[in-house]
Amino acid sequence: MGEVPEPVRFAKVGRVRVVEQKLGRERAWGMAAGNTIWLDERLRGQRRLEVTLHELMHLLYPHETEENVDHAGRLLSRILWRQGWRRIESGAMSGATKK
Numbered sequence: 728m729g730e731v732p733e734p735v736r737f738a739k740v741g742r743v744r745v746v747e748q749k750l751g752r753e754r755a756w757g758m759a760a761g762n763t764i765w766l767d768e769r770l771r772g773q774r775r776l777e778v779t780l781h782e783l784m785h786l787l788y789p790h791e792t793e794e795n796v797d798h799a800g801r802l803l804s805r806i807l808w809r810q811g812w813r814r815i816e817s818g819a820m821s822g823a824t825k826k
């Protein structure tokens with residue numbers, strides 16, 4: 728098991744609002760504040776999974792360092808991806824029904 732250097736403060740997060748938009752001006756692929764996470768709408772695949780988990784980690788552990796949140800996001804996304812978790816892209820679905 729990994730080392731836990733000090734008591735971790737865990738935020739009680741209820742409903743999470745996920746906002747998808749282009750985040751070019753913020754120079755980030757994701758952001759988190761309060762009970763909201765923002766994801767750049769251009770994110771796809773494993774990177775999208777990683778950024779989603781990263782931003783959720785920020786909500787759950789608001790006092791945690793960027794380094795640790797980054798590590799957790801990478802670890803969780805890598806394991807889930809290896810387990811075969813994938814997002815069904817809405818574009819791909821509509822593409823499948825149209826000719």
Ligand SMILES: [Zn+2]
Nearest residue numbers: 781785793796
């Ligand atoms: Zn971050």
